[in-house]
Amino acid sequence: MKISKMFKIQERKIYGFVGYGLVAPYIIYTIIFWVYPFIWGLIISFKKWNIISPEKEFIGISNFLKVIHDPLFWISFKNILFFMIVYVPIVIICSLGVALLLRRIKFLQAFFASGYLMSYVSAGVAYSIVFSLLFSGDGLINNWLSNFGITIPWFSSPKIAMASIAIIVVWKYLGYYSLIFLAGLQSIPSSLYESAEIDGASNWTQFWRITVPLLNPAFTIILIFAVMLSFNIFTEPYMITGGGPLDSTQTFVMQIYHQTFTALHAGYGSSFAIVVAIISFTFVFAIRKTVEREISY
Amino acid sequence: MINRLMTLLIYIAIYTIVMSCRSSKVEVDAKNVEYWTAPSVELSRFESKMVEKWNSSHPDSPIDWKTIPAGTTSEEVLLTAIATRTGPDICSNIFGGFAAQLADAQVLVALDTLPGFWDVMEKRKMTNIIRNNWFYKGHVYVIPVYVNPEMIWYNKKMLDKSGITKLPRTYSEFFTLLENVCISQEVYGLTVDVSSKWYRRWFDYLTLYAAASGGEPYLDVNRKEAFFNNEAGIAVTEFFFKVFEKGYAPRFEIQDGFQKELFFASIKGAGEIVRTKRMYPDLEYVITPLLVPDYYPNDAPVYTLAESKGMVLFNTSQQKGESWDFMKWYFSGEHDSLWLELTNFLPAREDLIGNPIFIEYFNNNPDIKLYAETLDFSVPLVLTPQTVEIQTILNRELWQPIIFGLKSPAIASRDANQTIQRILKSGP
Incomplete structure (x- = not known):
């Protein structure tokens, strides 16, 4: 073998080690905190177990059948769909609007962008408490509204409690999604707009014919994030409404948490989680199939 | 190559898990009696004094005291601790229903089987309270500390x-x-x-x-x-x-x-x-x-x-004898006037009205005395x-x-x- 070829093989080996070394922490993390709990969750979903007892009784698919017949599963599903209907369009329209505004800003763009990101990095429990105080029956917002003779039962009316929570979650994720849209907008070549302008296309036409189609990757990823978040929503309803009033803010994760850690039905909680994961993946798969498009500039 | 590396990574992950479990076991073996109480300012004032007293008079079996770590409810935090084997030896702030859950899971010591149990109950004047309300499946798993009618x-x-x-x-x-x-x-x-x-x-x-x-x-x-x-x-x-x-x-x-x-x-x-x-x-x-x-x-x-919270002893405890000694001392009845003074919660005992050691407190706190007077007509949670x-x-x-x-x-x-x-x- 030629010496140069041997060096090349050695070099490739070294690069390989460096590469695997760099991803190793993430793989270890994934194995410990995702793969292991997932397999464990899968195993206990076929068992009756109360977390603390050493005894685990194998009960086949009983837990899964119980999930399907649990009225709270369907109530949570309905609530999640309602949340999605309110949350997804609002967060997408608002974050796209903010991204379009940010793109027009010539100075301090990063400052404003990171300003919007502040809500994303704030602690869920902390802002949930702040919002629950602000919007409570005797909170600041209602005190101010009472000057006009209006009181809105933000979290105490079964009809609007979930929508109120959706609005809070929009506030949290607006900045993050805006940044994704902004990155998408910045990747669209300006030459496309220039040639469209020369052809006499209006701003509106440019938006619908250039911006929207070319934002498809950003739009798809945000849609997937938003839908997955809807399935995973927990902190806000748990902290603010506790699932009430009249179960109108019950969510899947709240049920999983309640069954596992409060009622001590860990097996049932696991099977609940698996069913929810299957539904959630189905939604994501459907979105990718219907929305995702390959784009080229 | 990839397969080897993946095998190595899996070994590292398994080794990390095993080692972390081993090290926590070693800690459990070596520690003092661990005692957890409710995360409340008033209760903590009392508990800190109690632990201080105990530790100064029992240097051979010291108590490590801490409040139940922050969480949505004490029960959820405790469950996590029990499941991960990082729980205490003794814990107060346990309501009856939770004690029953823990008893069913066989993680609690049946306290009535321990030596001197009924003597302690008699000393604190709570024999009838225990006999009438705190038996679960033939045993007593929790001793009520206070009642809140x-x-x-x-x-x-x-x-x-x-x-x-x-x-x-x-x-x-x-x-x-x-x-x-x-x-x-x-x-x-x-x-x-x-x-x-x-x-x-x-x-x-x-x-x-x-x-x-x-x-x-x-x-x-x-x-x-x-x-x-x-x-x-x-x-x-x-x-x-x-x-x-x-x-x-x-x-x-x-x-x-x-x-x-x-x-x-x-x-x-x-x-x-x-x-x-x-x-x-x-x-x-x-x-x-x-x-x-x-x-x-x-x-x-x-x-x-009357909602009531009590104290339990976990059977995972490595120091059951020392823990029970502390509990006997805690419920000896001698500390209840201090308890009332510092916490303003009513101790779970039958002689609150009439026992001279509480007269001064109730004279100074007539509103709380009203509550103490209802205790004869207070029913516990099932x-x-x-x-x-x-x-x-x-x-x-x-x-x-x-x-x-x-x-x-x-x-x-x-x-x-x-x-x-x-x-x-x-x-x-």
Whole structure:
């Protein structure tokens, strides 16, 4: 073998080690905190177990059948769909609007962008408490509204409690999604707009014919994030409404948490989680199939 | 190559898990008796003094004390700790239902099997309390530390303003007063917790049930029966239904509504007195026994529900002997006047009224004495490992529909009773 070829093989080996070394922490993390709990969750979903007892009784698919017949599963599903209907369009329209505004800003763009990101990095429990105080029956917002003779039962009316929570979650994720849209907008070549302008296309036409189609990757990823978040929503309803009033803010994760850690039905909680994961993946798969498009500039 | 590396990574992961488990086991073996208590300022003041006293007099078996780490509820934090084997040897702040769950999971020591148990109970004057209320499946797993009975508070200014001299005893008398006192959306009649947190039902529905039923339990765990659909259950449901229907309570939360003088009356435990005095020193109120239905005999005593928290010993403890020694010392009865002084919670003992060591305290705290006087007519929570499930169903089938007027009281009582009975029969 030629010496140069041997060096090349050695070099490739070294690069390989460096590469695997760099991803190793993430793989270890994934194995410990995702793969292991997932397999464990899968195993206990076929068992009756109360977390603390050493005894685990194998009960086949009983837990899964119980999930399907649990009225709270369907109530949570309905609530999640309602949340999605309110949350997804609002967060997408608002974050796209903010991204379009940010793109027009010539100075301090990063400052404003990171300003919007502040809500994303704030602690869920902390802002949930702040919002629950602000919007409570005797909170600041209602005190101010009472000057006009209006009181809105933000979290105490079964009809609007979930929508109120959706609005809070929009506030949290607006900045993050805006940044994704902004990155998408910045990747669209300006030459496309220039040639469209020369052809006499209006701003509106440019938006619908250039911006929207070319934002498809950003739009798809945000849609997937938003839908997955809807399935995973927990902190806000748990902290603010506790699932009430009249179960109108019950969510899947709240049920999983309640069954596992409060009622001590860990097996049932696991099977609940698996069913929810299957539904959630189905939604994501459907979105990718219907929305995702390959784009080229 | 990739396969080798993946194998190596998996080995590293497994090694990390095994080593972390091993190291925690070593820690468990080497540590002192670990004692966890409620994360409350008042209770911590007492516990720190107790641990200090114990450690100075028992240097050979010191106690490591800490409050239960922060979490949504103490129960959830403890469960996680037990499941991960990082829990304490002894823990207080355990309610009966949770103790029953832990006992079923075989993680608690049956305390009545330990030497000198009944002597300690006798010393603290709590033998009857234990015999009547704290046996679960033939054993005692938790020793109650304190009891917190509920009574009803009325705003004194509103009483004086309306010229009310006779306080109501029955629901009808109460509603008649509310017609005069309440002002639409300005002054409400009764604070009622509208949240669907399962444990909140101890402080409203189940409390009034204890009064309406003359102290009868709301469940018979052995016969797997619920009693929410009887005369008392329906009367209490009708009472709350009317409170919401007439607008005497809002369908949203108002923090400290009674203390802010937005409400005429409120059901509260003795534990609220000190906080209210500290935060709302100008508030004047009158404390009386709970309301009862109109059918309730005039000469019968009014019962109440007393939430109670106690201490347990985990059988995972490596120092059971030392832990039990500490518990015996803790419940020797000698520390209860200090307990009252520092926490203002009523110790779970039968001789609070009449024992000379408490006279001075009660003379200085007449409001708390009122609560102590009800202890003979206070009933405890039913010991069942299904407490959470039962009260979650109570919320879903009865409480929330009543708040929003979606079910009649009779139907809500029937639905709740049927579902709870089904749950009792299916077991934990």
